[in-house]
Amino acid sequence: MKYFTEDGKSLASIFPxxxxxxxxxxxxxxxxxxxxxxxxxxxxxxxTGTAPGGTIQQGNAPSFTYDGSFESYTAYLYxxxxxxxxxxxxxxxxxxxxxxxxxxxxEQPSVVCTPPQSAGVKTGSLxxxxxxxxxxxxxxxxxxxxxxxxxPTSESLYGNVWAKEYLYNNKFxxxxxxxxxxxxxxxxxxxxxxxxEEYENSKGETKTRTVNKSRSVTVTPSYxxxxxxxxxxxxxxxVYRIVNAKLNNYAFQGNGIVIEPGSSYKVPTMDxxxxxMNLPEPSSVSASxxxxxxxxxxxxxxxxxxxxxxxxxxxxPELDVRNDKLVFNGETVxxxxxxxxxxxxxxxxxxxxxxxxxxxxxxxxxxxVTKTNKADNKSIGTIEYSPLDGSxxxxxxxxxxxxxxxxxxxxxxxxxxPGVSNDKEHNQKVFxxxxxxxxxxxxxxxxxxxxxxxxxxxxxxxxxxxxxxxAYKQVLFEFDVFNEDKGKYIPxxxxxxxxxxxxxxxxxxxxxxxxxxYTVHFRSIAENAPDHFTWQSMANLxxxxxxxxxxxxxxxxGRLYDxxxxxxxxxxxxxxxxxKKGSSEPTDAAYWVGPNxxxxxPRGNTFPxxxxxxxxxxxxxxxxxxxVKTGYSFKFDFKTKGNHFGPKNxxxxxxxxxxxxxxxxxxxxxxxxxxxxxxxxxxxxxGSSQDTVTRSMVLNSPMRNIVSxxxxxxxxxxxxxxxxxxxxxxxxxxxxGSYSLLDLTQRVRTLIGPTSDxxxxxxxxxxxxxxxxxxxxxxLPAAPYVVPAGFNIAExxxxxxxTDNSPIFLKDGYIxxxxxxxxxxxxxxxxxxxxxxxxxxxxxxxxxWQLEGYSNxxxxxxxxxxxxxxGDVVYYxxxxxxxxxxxxxxxx
Numbered sequence: 004m005k006y007f008t009e010d011g012k013s014l015a016s017i018f019p020x021x022x023x024x025x026x027x028x029x030x031x032x033x034x035x036x037x038x039x040x041x042x043x044x045x046x047x048x049x050x051t052g053t054a055p056g057g058t059i060q061q062g063n064a065p066s067f068t069y070d071g072s073f074e075s076y077t078a079y080l081y082x083x084x085x086x087x088x089x090x091x092x093x094x095x096x097x098x099x100x101x102x103x104x105x106x107x108x109x110e111q112p113s114v115v116c117t118p119p120q121s122a123g124v125k126t127g128s129l130x131x132x133x134x135x136x137x138x139x140x141x142x143x144x145x146x147x148x149x150x151x152x153x154x155p156t157s158e159s160l161y162g163n164v165w166a167k168e169y170l171y172n173n174k175f176x177x178x179x180x181x182x183x184x185x186x187x188x189x190x191x192x193x194x195x196x197x198x199x200e201e202y203e204n205s206k207g208e209t210k211t212r213t214v215n216k217s218r219s220v221t222v223t224p225s226y227x228x229x230x231x232x233x234x235x236x237x238x239x240x241x242v243y244r245i246v247n248a249k250l251n252n253y254a255f256q257g258n259g260i261v262i263e264p265g266s267s268y269k270v271p272t273m274d275x276x277x278x279x280m281n282l283p284e285p286s287s288v289s290a291s292x293x294x295x296x297x298x299x300x301x302x303x304x305x306x307x308x309x310x311x312x313x314x315x316x317x318x319x320p321e322l323d324v325r326n327d328k329l330v331f332n333g334e335t336v337x338x339x340x341x342x343x344x345x346x347x348x349x350x351x352x353x354x355x356x357x358x359x360x361x362x363x364x365x366x367x368x369x370x371x372v373t374k375t376n377k378a379d380n381k382s383i384g385t386i387e388y389s390p391l392d393g394s395x396x397x398x399x400x401x402x403x404x405x406x407x408x409x410x411x412x413x414x415x416x417x418x419x420x421p422g423v424s425n426d427k428e429h430n431q432k433v434f435x436x437x438x439x440x441x442x443x444x445x446x447x448x449x450x451x452x453x454x455x456x457x458x459x460x461x462x463x464x465x466x467x468x469x470x471x472x473x474a475y476k477q478v479l480f481e482f483d484v485f486n487e488d489k490g491k492y493i494p495x496x497x498x499x500x501x502x503x504x505x506x507x508x509x510x511x512x513x514x515x516x517x518x519x520x521y522t523v524h525f526r527s528i529a530e531n532a533p534d535h536f537t538w539q540s541m542a543n544l545x546x547x548x549x550x551x552x553x554x555x556x557x558x559x560x561g562r563l564y565d566x567x568x569x570x571x572x573x574x575x576x577x578x579x580x581x582x583k584k585g586s587s588e589p590t591d592a593a594y595w596v597g598p599n600x601x602x603x604x605p606r607g608n609t610f611p612x613x614x615x616x617x618x619x620x621x622x623x624x625x626x627x628x629x630x631v632k633t634g635y636s637f638k639f640d641f642k643t644k645g646n647h648f649g650p651k652n653x654x655x656x657x658x659x660x661x662x663x664x665x666x667x668x669x670x671x672x673x674x675x676x677x678x679x680x681x682x683x684x685x686x687x688x689x690g691s692s693q694d695t696v697t698r699s700m701v702l703n704s705p706m707r708n709i710v711s712x713x714x715x716x717x718x719x720x721x722x723x724x725x726x727x728x729x730x731x732x733x734x735x736x737x738x739x740g741s742y743s744l745l746d747l748t749q750r751v752r753t754l755i756g757p758t759s760d761x762x763x764x765x766x767x768x769x770x771x772x773x774x775x776x777x778x779x780x781x782x783l784p785a786a787p788y789v790v791p792a793g794f795n796i797a798e799x800x801x802x803x804x805x806t807d808n809s810p811i812f813l814k815d816g817y818i819x820x821x822x823x824x825x826x827x828x829x830x831x832x833x834x835x836x837x838x839x840x841x842x843x844x845x846x847x848x849x850x851x852w853q854l855e856g857y858s859n860x861x862x863x864x865x866x867x868x869x870x871x872x873x874g875d876v877v878y879y880x881x882x883x884x885x886x887x888x889x890x891x892x893x894x895x
Contacts, residue, residue, distance in 0.1 A: 004033065004078045009044055009059070014082060015110045015225055017041065022115050022183070027071040033064035033078055041082035048078045055079050110225040112287035113185040119178035119282065122233065127173045127351050134166035134386040135407040138252055140463070141366050148463035150254075153414035153546070155463075155472045156374055156531040160255070161366035162262050164248040164405055166386050167355040168362075169271045173329075174239035175337065175349045182285055182322055184228040186315035190292035191221040192306050196299035216303065226312045228319035234281045234346040235337060237327040241398045242352070243388035244270050248363045253380035254370050254411040268362035275393035276328035276339055283323050283341075290318035372474075372530045374413050376546035382408035415472045416464055417527040418542045419551040420456035424449040427848040429602070431563050431836040433825065435848055436520065440557045444644045444773070445514040446602070447487065449507050452476045452525060458542045474530040476501040478508070481521045482559060483765070485511040492762040498526075514756060515765060515773035518559050518645045518828075526552045561645020563654075563826055563836040564601045564851055568594040568616060568876065570638035570706060572782075573631050574888055579622060587705045594620065597856025614857065615819065615875035618665075619864040627864035630817060630878045634785025634885030637877055638707065640778045643826055643836070648754055648772035650724055651830040656745035656779060659874070660689075661819040662789050662881065667869040672792040673813065675742070677784035686788060686796060686805070690743035698740050700780050702751050703733040707778060709753065717754040720768045739779055751778045783820065785885045789813040817878040824874075839873040 006018035018036050025031070035043040046064040047055035050073040064078045140148035141159045148154040195217040204210050245268060251259035264270075292314045297304045321343040328339025329349070337349035363386075384405030390398040423440040426448055430441040442448050454470035477498045484493050487509040493499055501508050526538060532549035539548040569589075570580045582588045596614050600606040611620045616637070618630050631637065646652070663670040676686045679696060687693045703709060718729040726749060737750040756773035790796060790811055799811055823841065825834035839852035852873040861871040869878075 004080065006036075006080050006082065009081050009083050013224065014041070018080075019110070020185070024117060025069045025076065027069055030066065030068045031076070032066040033080075035063060035080050038082075040085050042085050044081045044083055046078055046080050048076070050076050052077075110185065110187050110223065112187050112225075112289040114182055114285045114287050115185075116182035116282070116285070117180040119180045122177040122179040124177070125175040125349065128171065129167065129354060130170050130172055132166040132170060132386055132388070132403045133357070134164060134248070134384070134403055134405040136162065136164040136248065136250060136384050136405040137407070137409055138162055138250060138254075138382055138411055139409075143360075143364075143366065146462075149461055150411045151379075151409050152461045153412045153416075153459065153464065154254070154370065155415040156370045156372045156413060156529075157471060158370055159366065160368045160370065160411070161364065162248070162250045162260055162368065163360060164250070164262060164363035164384065164386060165357050165360070166245065166248070166363070166405075168245070168268070168358050169355045170243040170388055170401070171352050171355070172239070172241045173237070173352055176236050176238050177233060177348075178236060178281070179231070179233040180282075182230050182232065184230065184285070184288060184315075184319040185225050186228050186288055186290055186319050187223045187225045188290040188292055188311040188314045188318075189221055189223045190309070190311060191219055191294040193217065193219050193294060193296040194299060194304050194306070195296065196303045197301050199301075220306050222306060224311055226315035228315050230285075230319060230322050230344070232282055232322040232324050232344060234324040235326040235349050236281060237275065237277050237329060237337065237395070239395055240275065240329070241394040241396065242271060242273050242331070242391045243394075243398075243401055244391055245358070245363070246387040246389045246400065248384060248386045248405060250382060250384045250405070250408070252382045252411050253377055254374060254413050255368055256371050260365055260368055262363045262365040265361050265364060267359050271332050271391060273332075273391045273393045274328065274330040277395070279325060279327055279339060281325055281327070285320065285322055288318045288320065290314040370413060375531050375533050376414050376529075376549060378412045378414070378546055379410045380412065381410055384408050412546070413531075414459075414546040415529040415531045415549070416458045416469050416543060417473050417529045417549070417551045418454065418456040418458055418469050419525050419527045419553040420453060420541060421478070421523075421525040421553050421555055422451040423523055423555045423557055424451075429562070429849045429854075430560055431838070431847040431849045431851055432558075432560055433834045433837045433846055435846060436558045438556070439520065440555060441848075442512055442557050442559050444512050444516060444518070444559065444561050447509050447511045449509050450478055450501075450523065450525075451507050452478065452501055452527075453506055454503060454527065456542065459544055469527075470503050472530050473503045473527050474532065475528040476503055477526050477528070479524040480510075481523070482516045483513050483762075485513060487511065492764075494764055512559065513765070514644055515770045516559055518561050520556065520558050523555045523557055524552070525554065526550050561643055561647060561826075561836060562601065562851075563643050563824065563838050564641065564855070566596050566639065566641040566822075566824065566838065568614065568637050568639045571616070571631055571635060572637070573635035573885070575626060575629050576621065576631070587708070589708045592622075595855065596852055597858070599854065599856035601855070603854050603856070615861055615871055615878055617817070617861050617863060617869065617878040619862065624864075630880055632883040632885050632887065633783045633787055633818070633879050633881075636780045636782035638778070638780040639876070640776055641824065641838075642755070643775045643777065644773060645836075646828055647752075647775045647826055648720070649829060650721075650726060650749055652749070652826070652828055654747040654777050654824065654826050655834070656740075656747065656781070657823045657825075658743065658745075658781065659821045659823065660789075661821060662791075662813045662816055663819060663869060663878075664816045665867070667863075667867040669816075670819070670870050673789045673818070674792050674794065675783065675818070676788040676790070676796065677742075677786060694741060694743055696741060697738050698742070698745065698781070699736040699738045700751065700778070701734065701736050702753075702778055709778075713753045713755055713776070716758065716771050717752070720754050720772050721749060723768060742784065745779050745781060747777050747779055752776065753778070781820070783818060783879050787818065789818060789881055814882045816881050818881050819875055820877045820879065821872065821874040822876050842872070
């Protein structure tokens with residue numbers, strides 16, 4: 004609102020202009036101000052933003068309540084002088100003569116700024132972390148397991164998360180407005196003119212003279228100079244940095260891990276200033292124009308109505324403005340520098356990149372052994388961001404889900420592919436079990452329990468070693484065993500722990516274990532097995548199972564060994580076995596199969612105390628041509644181990660006969676004939692139905708020198724199954740067979756098993772019974788008739804006169820007695836053990852005759868070599884008989 008005279012002169016010095024911002028809903032009144040020198044006339048108004056035009060309207064400018072329908076309202080109020088100034092009338096007109104007008108007060112400089120108005124916003128936002136992750140087996144890039152299918156305990160996992168390096172949300176707002184400077188411009192006019200002036204001279208005469216007149220008039224018109232401004236502010240800003248990522252899965256210790264950012268993660272930086280003076284308050288200004296002299300000639304000149312706005316424009320400054328400030332990651336997004344009029348439009352916060360693979364990466368998370376097998380364990384993850392310092396509106400930490408996480412299957416593998424050593428080198432069974440490992444009594448055996456073998460055909464499993472995941476390896480025998488050094492006795496059906504890293508373990512078979520077929524049980528227990536576990540054969544392919552089991556069939560087998568000749572009744576041999584002639588005191592001399600003991604270790608005996616007994620076997624060099632004369636018997640014994648202690652167990656000794664020349668040549672199988680003195684039958688073939696001569700022996704003969712404890716221990720045991728008169732029978736003659744077969748029974752058997760250092764859980768009687776000793780003796784008829792095997796002497800007799808001296812009989816050489824020895828169990832007709840492998844046979848697998856060191860070549864003192872097949876025992880002189888010594892030890 005401004006004030007003017009009717010002719011348009013400003014009355015700003017009388018009535019200061021009125022300027023204010025309109026507010027919607029506020030009432031505005033325009034009552035004209037008063038001054039005694041002026042009278043209100045009327046008004047002009049405009050709502051278009053231009054200066055009011057047209058004629059002056061009478062009355063007051065109308066009041067109104069602002070409704071926002073227009074942006075500006077301009078009113079000019081007009082006045083007229085209330086009195087006449089100098090030279091304005093004669094004094095008779097209406098109105099009084101005005102006093103000289105006061106020098107107008109110059110208008111004061113001022114600045115009025117409009118409130119800043121929003122002129123637009125600029126926003127930016129990326130608040131989705133796009134987080135994805137995975138849980139995999141170490142080492143990254145060379146993952147040993149495909150964890151969704153299976154990974155064992157004690158292996159390690161890594162967690163890896165990718166996400167946006169930061170999140171942000173911003174709003175930048177532009178504000179504009181104007182500041183109006185009221186700029187008074189002062190200018191001084193020096194007015195000069197001349198006037199005629201009458202004066203009285205010295206003569207009293209009235210004269211006229213020209214007088215120079217001057218005065219200075221300073222005018223100070225005011226001008227409104229409008230200056231525009233604009234700047235940007237930050238009303239809203241949040242930037243978030245990564246705090247951590249959390250991955251939850253059953254496989255982790257505590258079911259989850261927290262991944263802190265690694266060194267490759269760069270925390271964003273932000274420098275923000277929002278509490279700034281965007282528009283510093285401008286100072287009011289005034290201007291001055293150069294002074295000017297005006298010569299009016301003979302009259303006072305008028306002060307010109309000069310437009311001095313250019314001086315006001317020059318003086319009114321451009322406005323100082325500045326933005327809020329934002330520097331993000333070292334780059335200026337909104338420049339907060341002070342500049343003139345209009346600030347620079349802000350840029351944008353750069354879109355975040357995804358973090359690299361090392362920023363949220365945590366390897367080495369070992370799966371605890373407390374985690375039992377479990378499939379398809381779901382993974383859940385969250386990533387947490389926290390606001391950077393400088394974020395507005397006090398934002399809180401923000402959490403978002405991590406997508407694309409894989410599941411993890413915990414499956415700790417164990418395998419069991421065991422083995423038991425097959426002691427076939429000592430297996431004397433005539434019919435060994437196929438596909439069954441032989442365990443021989445009183446011998447070591449080895450169990451092999453590898454931790455390797457095939458498992459699931461997935462990455463990291465397959466055919467490999469699983470020792471790392473195995474808590475226990477165990478073996479169970481259905482029979483008692485010793486450990487390797489026999490320092491520990493382990494009863495049957497006991498699970499035995501085997502060190503996981505130990506592939507082979509040696510046990511020893513106690514001698515008293517029953518022969519027969521058994522199963523050896525094995526199991527491998529995973530390190531994460533619960534207290535109550537289930538199992539699966541060979542490998543725990545089904546992860547519900549934590550134990551792999553397996554079995555190996557075995558057969559426990561006895562022994563047949565230590566055959567030796569202990570006495571020969573031929574007088575030529577008496578001092579070999581007796582300390583002196585006619586004495587029963589033994590020299591302890593014996594002729595063994597070979598120089599080795601049961602398992603091939605040297606026994607200590609050397610030639611001549613080796614079978615077969617032949618010329619040269621006599622230790623007295625004077626008897627180098629001597630062997631045994633027909634009709635004389637030889638005593639022998641041998642041992643067995645195993646289940647040969649029952650009433651129906653027996654051993655068959657089957658002789659076979661050969662003839663060999665005295666120089667070792669022409670060895671051939673022969674048949675033997677004899678005359679039966681009892682029945683009167685002539686030329687009875689040994690082994691024929693007419694061969695009825697029986698052989699008997701006294702077990703407890705003084706010439707056997709059996710110790711009393713051996714007999715008493717035997718008697719005590721056999722009494723348990725009803726053989727109560729063993730001692731009595733041992734002192735009597737007992738039939739043991741014939742020339743063609745010896746069938747040895749419990750009557751000529753003693754029990755010589757261990758009697759000390761027996762575990763408490765073992766029956767002492769069963770221990771004694773575990774080793775048996777069999778006694779026997781054998782002889783040829785005193786006058787045998789030797790023919791090649793298969794020769795039909797009956798047919799020969801029909802065409803020739805058959806006499807004792809018929810040329811068909813072989814005499815100039817030796818008759819070789821060869822024994823085949825077999826055991827029989829529980830009355831069976833099938834042989835159980837055999838001492839050696841018969842010609843043409845593949846069994847027994849152990850040729851015990853050879854294991855004991857038997858030589859298949861025998862030599863006499865003259866260097867003659869004799870073929871000596873397994874089983875050869877004694878060479879008899881074919882041309883010398885006990886008849887020659889006028890005595891005999893058998894019926895003939």
